[in-house]
Amino acid sequence: MISVVIPMYNEAESVAALCGQVNDALATAPWSWEVVFVNDGSSDATVEKLTEQVRRFPDRFLLVDLQRNFGQTAALMAGIDHARGDIIVPMDGDLQNDPKDIARLVAKIGEGFDVVSGWRRNRQDASLRRVLPSRIANKLISVISGVHLHDYGCSLKAYRRDVLVGFRLYGEMHRFVPIFARWQGARITEMVVDHHPRQFGTSKYGLERIFKVLLDLLLVKFLTQYETKPIYVFGGVGAMFFGLSGIATIYAFFLKFFNHISFIQTPLPLMVMFGTMTGIMCILLGLIAEVLVRIYFESQGKTQYTVRKVVRQNGDAPADGKGAA
Structure with missing residues (x-):
């Protein structure tokens, strides 16, 4: 129909x-x-x-x-x-x-x-x-x-x-x-x-x-694309903030030792702290999301894949949307 x-x-x-x-x-x-x-x-x-x-x-x-x-x-x-x-x-x-x-x-x-x-x-x-x-x-x-x-x-x-x-x-x-x-x-x-x-x-x-x-x-x-691996998204964002924090740290030391500019004269220490804390929070959120995903799939009896059909010697069996062991 x-x-x-x-x-x-x-x-x-x-x-x-x-x-x-x-x-x-x-x-x-x-x-x-x-x-x-x-x-x-x-x-x-x-x-x-x-x-x-x-x-x-x-x-x-x-x-x-x-x-x-x-x-x-x-x-x-x-x-x-x-x-x-x-x-x-x-x-x-x-x-x-x-x-x-x-x-x-x-x-x-x-x-x-x-x-x-x-x-x-x-x-x-x-x-x-x-x-x-x-x-x-x-x-x-x-x-x-x-x-x-x-x-x-x-x-x-x-x-x-x-x-x-x-x-x-x-x-x-x-x-x-x-x-x-x-x-x-x-x-x-x-x-x-x-x-x-x-x-x-x-x-x-x-x-x-x-x-x-x-x-x-x-x-x-x-x-x-990330339903079963949310840590990839949160971890990726966290890595980006860690990277920005690292760049700010290097630049702060460069100004300190080569241009004789004190840390407190620039916003760089604040950027380092902000980037580090945000990166840590993103990683922790990713771990929480991973736990929730596993609870969801296991409590609902769901699989992480779908099957179009199963081919056997006596013919094709229609898929029920779940995986075969």
Whole structure:
């Protein structure tokens, strides 16, 4: 089954057209499907209009109504949690994504990929306020993550459900699922999708999101690459402060013996003390983090690896996400 997950926030004017387009696009699909709408605390008539559509198509549409506005990432996570499909296809509810692209994304998954990311190559948004900042952010994300995609902000993607197992979404992390999946060994590709001008309302996002996105990217990188060895991060920062303290110490002695400048005439002793104490604190925090990581894995019965499948003489056994002894 294919589950299309659509978070909605104050999109009452788009509901009827969106539901009609999605139903028309998937009516002749060769696979079973469902659409999970998530009302993210809308203050207009979005939930009432979605309820009407769910009553019209009770076998196809599902509505998850959140108590308040939690943000797009939380709404997407709620939709994934309630979806039944083996393939998850998120998309926006503002009519800018084209439901006709869903079948193309699913077909690409059928070629053996785990994630297919949409690329709005001909994006229909304001060039200076939306498109240019988005391109800058995409470049930065690609450089930092090492996963090169043209359009991380495109909501229209397709995922095999198993790449989402064990990964909870927070903040603005929904755009980083392809990065997390690649770091876990998933096969990723990109596909050009259609993008239409916004018909109703205004965008809910502005330039302030770029800073939040970059902070979330750093968090994702830490959680995926250093989750089991946090001492590497804290120890690395501690070593940097120890290094700065050492340089300050050498320079202080240089000034003392060659320029006859007393220690107390410069801020160098303070820098040495600050660098040393900060370095020690970072090392100790790293050790505490290591203990917490071990408590977490051992108490939860988790392994530090995942298995795609196990090949035996009598056939392939599906992986359960855990390691074999």
